[in-house]
Amino acid sequence: MIPELGQVSLALAFCLALGITFFGLAGAALRRPVWLGALNSLVIGQFVFMALAFLALTQAFLTDDFSVAYVANNSNSLLPWYYKFSAVWGAHEGSFLLWVLIMAGWTLAVAVRGRHLPGDFLGRVLGVMGLLNIGFLAFLIWTSNPFERLVPMTPADGADLNPLLQDFGLIVHPPMLYMGYVGFSVAFAFAVAALLSGRLDATWARWSRPWSNVAWAFLTLGIGLGSWWAYYELGWGGWWFWDPVENASFMPWLAGTALIHSLAVTEKRGTFKSWTLLLAITTFSLSLLGAFIVRSGVLTSVHAFAVDPTRGLFILAFLVLVVGGSLLLYGLRATTMRSRVGYTLFSREAFLLVNNILLVVAMAVVLLGTLYPLAYEAATGGDKVSIGPPYFNRLFVPLMLLLSVALGLAPLVQWKRTRSDRLRRDLRWMVPGALAAGVGVPLVVSGAVPWQAAAAFGLAVWVLLAHAADLVRRARPGLRRVPLAYWGMSLAHVGFAVTLIGVSMTSVLSVEEDLRMSPGQTSELGYLSVRFDGVSNRQGPNFVAQRGDFLITEGNRQYRLYPEKRRYLARGNVMTEAAISPGLMRDVYMSLGEPLDNGDWAVRMQLKPYVRWIWLGSLIMALGGALAVLDARYRRLRQRFAAPAGAAPAPELSGTPLPGEAR
Amino acid sequence: MNPKRKQRLMVVLFLLAGAGATVALTLLALNENLNLFYPPDQIVSGEAPTQTRIRAGGMVMAGSVARQANGLDVSFVLTDYEGSDFEVRYSGILPDLFREGQGILVQGQLGSDGVFKADEVLAKHDENYMPPELADMHRPAAPGGDAE
Numbered sequence: 056m057i058p059e060l061g062q063v064s065l066a067l068a069f070c071l072a073l074g075i076t077f078f079g080l081a082g083a084a085l086r087r088p089v090w091l092g093a094l095n096s097l098v099i100g101q102f103v104f105m106a107l108a109f110l111a112l113t114q115a116f117l118t119d120d121f122s123v124a125y126v127a128n129n130s131n132s133l134l135p136w137y138y139k140f141s142a143v144w145g146a147h148e149g150s151f152l153l154w155v156l157i158m159a160g161w162t163l164a165v166a167v168r169g170r171h172l173p174g175d176f177l178g179r180v181l182g183v184m185g186l187l188n189i190g191f192l193a194f195l196i197w198t199s200n201p202f203e204r205l206v207p208m209t210p211a212d213g214a215d216l217n218p219l220l221q222d223f224g225l226i227v228h229p230p231m232l233y234m235g236y237v238g239f240s241v242a243f244a245f246a247v248a249a250l251l252s253g254r255l256d257a258t259w260a261r262w263s264r265p266w267s268n269v270a271w272a273f274l275t276l277g278i279g280l281g282s283w284w285a286y287y288e289l290g291w292g293g294w295w296f297w298d299p300v301e302n303a304s305f306m307p308w309l310a311g312t313a314l315i316h317s318l319a320v321t322e323k324r325g326t327f328k329s330w331t332l333l334l335a336i337t338t339f340s341l342s343l344l345g346a347f348i349v350r351s352g353v354l355t356s357v358h359a360f361a362v363d364p365t366r367g368l369f370i371l372a373f374l375v376l377v378v379g380g381s382l383l384l385y386g387l388r389a390t391t392m393r394s395r396v397g398y399t400l401f402s403r404e405a406f407l408l409v410n411n412i413l414l415v416v417a418m419a420v421v422l423l424g425t426l427y428p429l430a431y432e433a434a435t436g437g438d439k440v441s442i443g444p445p446y447f448n449r450l451f452v453p454l455m456l457l458l459s460v461a462l463g464l465a466p467l468v469q470w471k472r473t474r475s476d477r478l479r480r481d482l483r484w485m486v487p488g489a490l491a492a493g494v495g496v497p498l499v500v501s502g503a504v505p506w507q508a509a510a511a512f513g514l515a516v517w518v519l520l521a522h523a524a525d526l527v528r529r530a531r532p533g534l535r536r537v538p539l540a541y542w543g544m545s546l547a548h549v550g551f552a553v554t555l556i557g558v559s560m561t562s563v564l565s566v567e568e569d570l571r572m573s574p575g576q577t578s579e580l581g582y583l584s585v586r587f588d589g590v591s592n593r594q595g596p597n598f599v600a601q602r603g604d605f606l607i608t609e610g611n612r613q614y615r616l617y618p619e620k621r622r623y624l625a626r627g628n629v630m631t632e633a634a635i636s637p638g639l640m641r642d643v644y645m646s647l648g649e650p651l652d653n654g655d656w657a658v659r660m661q662l663k664p665y666v667r668w669i670w671l672g673s674l675i676m677a678l679g680g681a682l683a684v685l686d687a688r689y690r691r692l693r694q695r696f697a698a699p700a701g702a703a704p705a706p707e708l709s710g711t712p713l714p715g716e717a718r
Numbered sequence: 719m720n721p722k723r724k725q726r727l728m729v730v731l732f733l734l735a736g737a738g739a740t741v742a743l744t745l746l747a748l749n750e751n752l753n754l755f756y757p758p759d760q761i762v763s764g765e766a767p768t769q770t771r772i773r774a775g776g777m778v779m780a781g782s783v784a785r786q787a788n789g790l791d792v793s794f795v796l797t798d799y800e801g802s803d804f805e806v807r808y809s810g811i812l813p814d815l816f817r818e819g820q821g822i823l824v825q826g827q828l829g830s831d832g833v834f835k836a837d838e839v840l841a842k843h844d845e846n847y848m849p850p851e852l853a854d855m856h857r858p859a860a861p862g863g864d865a866e
């Protein structure tokens with residue numbers, strides 16, 4: 056009964072999405088305040104019904120209702136309750152249900168927080184989001200119904216959740232990631248609404264900036280969590296594989312990072328206007344492309360959901376409609392834009408332009424590498440090809456190093472033009488500082504100076520020094536006077552530097568050994584010594600495991616690590632559960648390969664310096680993004696625009712500078 | 719030429735040079751890291767190139783997996799169950815889902831002796847999932863399979 060209620064809720068949410076789209080877009084076009092006034096309750100209703108549908112599926116999981124096909128395929132009565140809960144989004148149908156729920160949530164948030172916006176503009180924004188929701192809900196209801204029943208052939212027990220997903224990572228990673236993916240639909244809707252209304256000044260940028268920041272922070276966190284999860288759960292110590300599905304989340308991140316920077320220029324200086332619109336459209340289009348890659352199974356990936364051609368076709372058609380429609384609108388409207396504000400080569404505008412170019416090129420590199428196999432297959436009539444990680448590394452690493460060079464200069468330059476004497480004074484101590492760190496730190500840590508480590512470390516310190524110098528200058532009138540947005544920006548940039556250190560040091564300095572070990576044998580791993588003390592059996596709640604016993608000697612410290620080889624009972628699949636000794640400066644990572652003759656085991660042991668910094672950095676970046684949104688500026692903005700709220704358009708507000716903001 | 723035009727010209731030249739270099743480097747990197755996929759019949763018939771990095775795939779033939787007594791060297795036979803099969807040699811740890819009867823991908827070089835030297839063996843995380851490269855190959859009903 057309850058699954059059917061979930062089904063009905065979905066259908067009702069679909070109808071409400073139709074209503075939101077119609078009343079939002081038509082109400083704004085025909086200037087019908089009453090229609091626009093109805094939006095609020097429709098949006099609330101849409102969210103409530105999506106939440107009910109989600110709860111219905113959750114209930115089916117928690118009560119082991121195996122008559123629901125999706126539950127039967129992805130759960131098992133032996134599964135602990137928290138994994139039953141997270142199994143709701145453990146496969147295609149349920150994860151898309153979560154996607155649509157989050158979409159409805161963002162729509163609601165826009166309706167609530169956007170009350171200060173002119174009514175027609177808010178109507179258009181909500182209408183565009185409703186339109187997206189129509190597409191998503193149609194996809195869910197007609198191709199991926201999570202409530203389909205297995206009646207009368209109800210199985211006695213479920214087929215179990217894929218063991219790799221029985222983990223804390225599944226509980227947190229997809230919701231965060233989807234918050235980011237779907238969150239960019241808000242920036243997209245603002246951009247399309249601006250194009251529709253013809254209000255193409257800097258106003259829309261000011262309104263959509265906090266939304267883009269929040270979405271970006273979530274996506275950053277989601278990607279970081281995904282990488283951390285892959286690292287400890289896949290069992291072999293890799294943290295990024297340039298897998299198509301990883302790329303699918305990384306491309307919107309790169310475009311979104313470009314977007315939040317270009318939004319800043321558009322808001323503050325009134326330039327880059329059409330470029331920012333294009334970025335907003337691109338970012339969300341890449342989110343949709345990501346959904347297509349993940350859910351159509353067209354590309355070889357470790358993440359692929361079960362393949363169903365109709366699903367791929369549906370998303371592709373939707374993608375073409377959304378991208379084609381918005382680009383057409385852009386082409387028709389954006390040509391009328393002109394900006395008259397000039398800037399010189401050494402200005403903040405120019406550096407943000409460099410940032411945008413590098414990020415977009417990096418995104419294009421990833422896009423090309425991800426889609427090339429598809430294009431190749433189509434062009435040659437079925438020949439298959441894959442692009443190896445060296446392609447991505449070779450191009451991506453130099454781009455990021457260039458980006459770091461620019462990032463270190465960015466806080467030193469000012470809007471419009473920079474006084475060269477001040478710049479020179481800063482560089483006089485920053486350059487030697489960065490050089491000393493680049494050579495000195497790797498030398499102290501590893502006793503050698505590989506050039507990659509030197510470059511990355513030097514650049515990370517370069518970025519940190521520049522931001523420290525700027526903070527000191529800014530804080531001169533008093534630390535309290537430094538706005539939160541500034542703290543957020545600095546924090547995000549520091550996070551980038553931390554990730555840079557983590558990535559480069561791990562890549563250059565990691566030690567990895569695959570070897571055959573007999574019980575009692577001792578082997579060296581970097582400065583560690585590892586003794587294998589054999590394997591014993593262990594019974595888990597829903598698996599049996601062979602547990603290896605390793606004694607690690609690290610300096611004058613000794614500890615044991617117990618990696619496992621698990622066999623999950625319901626599906627019979629085997630999994631490697633690595634044992635990790637985590638640390639800020641290094642991880643020791645042990646995994647059991649496979650049993651060989653006479654008690655020997657194939658073993659992989661790894662020493663990974665600074666690997667935690669990768670995720671620590673993304674956490675700091677996400678915090679920075681969140682902090683920027685809390686800035687008092689946005690609260691003032693809400694108060695200022697609170698007065699003309701309602702249906703009447705308020706054209707006189709367009710382009711008005713914010714209080715206290717220099718133009 | 720006035721200074722403003724001169725600056726604009728510099729910017730344009732700089733952008734063109736940058737774009738050109740990026741495109742050239744991208745194509746180069748793409749070309750060097752392109753791994754073509756070959757099914758077993760093309761490996762056996764000699765259509766696949768030797769001494770260059772390629773990707774191959776097939777089902778692991780039952781009873782063909784042989785580990786050496788020392789070290790981590792292993793060899794096995796990949797087949798399409800239609801009469802074409804070839805030997806693969808690999809040194810290292812095999813993935814968890816590697817087992818006889820399972821469809822897998824290998825990456826490496828084909829030697830002139832017809833033996834494939836793999837530096838990477840890929841089996842997918844979900845046992846119901848077939849890599850698209852192998853989707854055209856039908857899975858045999860009887861031998862191996864996933865049943866334990």
